[in-house]
Amino acid sequence: MNEESIKKFTAADFDADALAEQVRLRLSDVEKQSFLDDMCDMANYVSERLFESRDGSLVIGFSAAKNASELREDEPKLFERAEEILANAPHVKDGYIAVPQIMDNGEN
Amino acid sequence: MSIANRSLWQHAKALETKEYSSLELTLSLMEKAEKENPDLNAYVTLCRERALMEAKNSDKRRSLGNALSFIDGIPYAVKDNISVCGLPLSCGSRILEGYVSPYDASVVSAFSNAGCVLLGKTNMDEFAMGTGTESSCFGRTKNPIDARYVAGGSSGGSAAAVAADQAVFALGSDTGGSVRQPAAYCGTVGLRPTYSAISRYGLVGFAPSLDTVGIITGCVRDSAIVFGFAASYDAADATCRRHPEKDFTKELGNGVKGMRIALITQTEELFLTDDVRKALSASEKVLADCGVKIVRLSLPEISNAYAVYYTLSSAEASSNLSRFDGVRYGRRATGSDIDEILLKARSEGFGEEVKRRILFGALALSKEHRGTLYESALRARAKLSLALDGVLEEADAILLPTSSSCAYLAGERKHALFDAYTMDDLLCAPASLAGLPAISLPYVSGNSMPVGIQLMGRRFSESALFSLAEKLEKAFQEEARV
Numbered sequence: 001m002n003e004e005s006i007k008k009f010t011a012a013d014f015d016a017d018a019l020a021e022q023v024r025l026r027l028s029d030v031e032k033q034s035f036l037d038d039m040c041d042m043a044n045y046v047s048e049r050l051f052e053s054r055d056g057s058l059v060i061g062f063s064a065a066k067n068a069s070e071l072r073e074d075e076p077k078l079f080e081r082a083e084e085i086l087a088n089a090p091h092v093k094d095g096y097i098a099v100p101q102i103m104d105n106g107e108n
Numbered sequence: 109m110s111i112a113n114r115s116l117w118q119h120a121k122a123l124e125t126k127e128y129s130s131l132e133l134t135l136s137l138m139e140k141a142e143k144e145n146p147d148l149n150a151y152v153t154l155c156r157e158r159a160l161m162e163a164k165n166s167d168k169r170r171s172l173g174n175a176l177s178f179i180d181g182i183p184y185a186v187k188d189n190i191s192v193c194g195l196p197l198s199c200g201s202r203i204l205e206g207y208v209s210p211y212d213a214s215v216v217s218a219f220s221n222a223g224c225v226l227l228g229k230t231n232m233d234e235f236a237m238g239t240g241t242e243s244s245c246f247g248r249t250k251n252p253i254d255a256r257y258v259a260g261g262s263s264g265g266s267a268a269a270v271a272a273d274q275a276v277f278a279l280g281s282d283t284g285g286s287v288r289q290p291a292a293y294c295g296t297v298g299l300r301p302t303y304s305a306i307s308r309y310g311l312v313g314f315a316p317s318l319d320t321v322g323i324i325t326g327c328v329r330d331s332a333i334v335f336g337f338a339a340s341y342d343a344a345d346a347t348c349r350r351h352p353e354k355d356f357t358k359e360l361g362n363g364v365k366g367m368r369i370a371l372i373t374q375t376e377e378l379f380l381t382d383d384v385r386k387a388l389s390a391s392e393k394v395l396a397d398c399g400v401k402i403v404r405l406s407l408p409e410i411s412n413a414y415a416v417y418y419t420l421s422s423a424e425a426s427s428n429l430s431r432f433d434g435v436r437y438g439r440r441a442t443g444s445d446i447d448e449i450l451l452k453a454r455s456e457g458f459g460e461e462v463k464r465r466i467l468f469g470a471l472a473l474s475k476e477h478r479g480t481l482y483e484s485a486l487r488a489r490a491k492l493s494l495a496l497d498g499v500l501e502e503a504d505a506i507l508l509p510t511s512s513s514c515a516y517l518a519g520e521r522k523h524a525l526f527d528a529y530t531m532d533d534l535l536c537a538p539a540s541l542a543g544l545p546a547i548s549l550p551y552v553s554g555n556s557m558p559v560g561i562q563l564m565g566r567r568f569s570e571s572a573l574f575s576l577a578e579k580l581e582k583a584f585q586e587e588a589r590v
Contacts, residue, residue: 020467070343
């Protein structure tokens with residue numbers, strides 16, 4: 001293994017803000033630094049350990065279930081348990097889950 | 109003979125002969141759980157009324173000669189990431205505050221159809237991420253053997269409940285050792301079945317290519333009995349497969365002479381405590397005395413198991429946990445717009461460990477780094493799985509420790525990325541990554557905390573594992589008596 005070609009991660013490789021935004025997390029400055037350090041350590045560990053597995057000619061496909069799953073037939077069924085779903089919704093309106101507005105009605 | 113501290117098999121026989129009733133048994137366990145839970149914290153939900161009603165129904169069925177099964181009336185517990193209709197489901201997390209399951213998981217239905225009595229839902233590490241049941245929003249579960257120590261994780265509540273005789277058996281989930289390790293720490297038997305043998309319908313996903321429902325019992329025979337009811341084809345789980353066997357107790361008591369057991373040389377080179385080495389040596393001797401041939405084989409791929417497991421499980425978790433946003437269920441946050449609401453809900457709802465893994469998972473899947481991290485891990489997983497299949501062509505099972513040590517002190521590994529996980533996951537991850545069954549059974553030396561010995565077998569070879577494990581179990585019990 002050529003150690004010089006093993007990817008060495010540093011904090012500069014990670015945009016913690018962008019990652020946090022992508023996964024919809026808001027991190028405090030303390031959390032950000034702690035997680036950044038952890039990600040760096042782990043990424044370097046993984047990069048070093050799995051260096052030989054970067055070979056693109058190696059098989060990437062793997063199924064823990066070893067294929068041969070039995071898939072059920074597609075049978076359309078009327079879903080009649082909406083009340084059970086709604087029972088867990090934080091906010092219900094007119095028989096629907098009321099969700100926060102996403103579209104801004106074209107104002108912006 | 110006291111009703112306490114009996115095996116499932118003994119309880120089932122006692123119910124059959126009417127030595128006592130399911131109601132008496134259920135009351136005994138429920139009262140013990142209610143009394144001890146404020147300290148032990150094995151349960152997050154105890155359902156007394158439901159349990160007593162189910163027990164009475166069981167007794168009534170039995171009096172009419174209509175017992176549903178051999179285990180009709182046996183009380184059990186379920187980890188709180190497995191859906192039970194009408195009961196809260198938390199996954200040990202604030203983000204699911206207020207959520208009540210609208211349906212039974214298929215495995216819960218299976219035990220309900222067998223007439224078992226549900227005692228309650230057990231504590232766990234948040235979203236099954238952890239090794240100590242310390243990250244739950246309900247507080248930590250203590251080890252029933254010595255409260256200073258962790259119960260293990262993430263199925264620590266289930267393991268503690270069985271160890272403390274607060275449930276005859278318990279269901280957990282095992283992604284990277286989360287049934288085997290707490291079982292080892294609490295001195296119980298933990299089974300991770302072949303991937304796809306037990307339906308995952310109703311199990312909240314952490315890493316679906318690794319997750320299995322697991323079983324925790326007081327002894328190997330009980331594990332074989334319970335597995336017989338749990339292993340069943342389910343059309344609701346597309347990954348579920350029919351197990352080729354039906355009766356997993358049939359090989360118990362059979363000789364194991366002539367079987368071949370592999371010891372992986374790399375696991376012996378790890379840092380293992382003296383207790384664990386002693387247990388491994390004792391196991392080797394027991395099996396050799398039974399006529400088993402021990403072969404030492406090299407499996408260098410195993411040393412990558414932790415890196416592979418952490419990368420793939422984090423990547424899958426990052427995707428799976430994106431559904432938790434407080435919009436359709438769980439704890440909804442308030443905010444000025446959708447972005448604010450989602451950010452607040454997830455930031456306030458998830459704990460530190462979950463956030464850490466979600467972030468790393470997102471990193472592993474990112475365009476810039478997925479080649480180095482995620483895709484490399486996929487290839488390494490395939491290599492490891494092929495290598496394990498190769499070993500299992502030369503041996504019937506692999507013998508290795510469950511964990512590098514006994515349980516650790518509470519708080520000792522709260523945030524130790526490599527100390528906590530490297531060794532333990534390295535020993536449990538291989539079975540998870542390859543979809544192989546593995547069973548952990550306890551070894552106790554003197555007054556020390558128990559350590560776990562693990563047997564890993566070919567896919568759908570649970571019967572052979574039970575047979576081997578029972579031999580070890582009997583020998584360990586004999587040694588402890590001397």
